Amino acid sequence: MSSFIPKKVLGKFMHVTNEPLKRQSGKSLVFFMGAGFCPFCAAERWAIVNALANFGRWEGLTDTTSAGQDEKYLNIPTVSFARAKYTSDYVEFIGRETADRNFEPLQELDEKDYEILDTFNPDQIIPFLLIDGQFMQVGSGYSPQILEGMDHTRVRAELENPVSAVGKAIRSEIDNIAAMVCKSTGGKAGVCNSENVKSLAARI
Numbered sequence: 001m002s003s004f005i006p007k008k009v010l011g012k013f014m015h016v017t018n019e020p021l022k023r024q025s026g027k028s029l030v031f032f033m034g035a036g037f038c039p040f041c042a043a044e045r046w047a048i049v050n051a052l053a054n055f056g057r058w059e060g061l062t063d064t065t066s067a068g069q070d071e072k073y074l075n076i077p078t079v080s081f082a083r084a085k086y087t088s089d090y091v092e093f094i095g096r097e098t099a100d101r102n103f104e105p106l107q108e109l110d111e112k113d114y115e116i117l118d119t120f121n122p123d124q125i126i127p128f129l130l131i132d133g134q135f136m137q138v139g140s141g142y143s144p145q146i147l148e149g150m151d152h153t154r155v156r157a158e159l160e161n162p163v164s165a166v167g168k169a170i171r172s173e174i175d176n177i178a179a180m181v182c183k184s185t186g187g188k189a190g191v192c193n194s195e196n197v198k199s200l201a202a203r204i
Contacts, residue, residue, distance in 0.1 A: 029092050044137075044173070131177070
């Protein structure tokens, strides 16, 4: 990484290396670290879940909310990756939730997780999203403030509403993530042929 100068690509994502981080499976790795209390993590999960749904299948996602106190934005509706399972022919997803919404420890990181963090995010700032070892984002792609006061049903309705400002903000982040996954997987999924994602991938 020392000879590579990171540059901004899409949204808040940075292109940090030219070296893909493949797993033994040969799949492209998408690594996320967050915590249940964190409102910025809560916001980013909506985009991650919907983007990766284009490349595989989710099971075990549970609805929850971010902390109800001691954070800038409270009770942001989201899902938890703690018990979730993701299967895909192209992508291996690792989601680590280090604490629950009440700030209690939840999942422990393993040795390979720490190797990733030591390389890309030594300060262990959350939320942290790494796509294929090439693209990373620390923080969320849009503000959790736009989800304050909403429940899960409302957020999902906003996502489906083409004229919703909230939906547009989340969909923009979904498309950014999808474009980078398309870039890292050789554009094998159907979403990679959509005009919007295709034009974003061309900019990377």
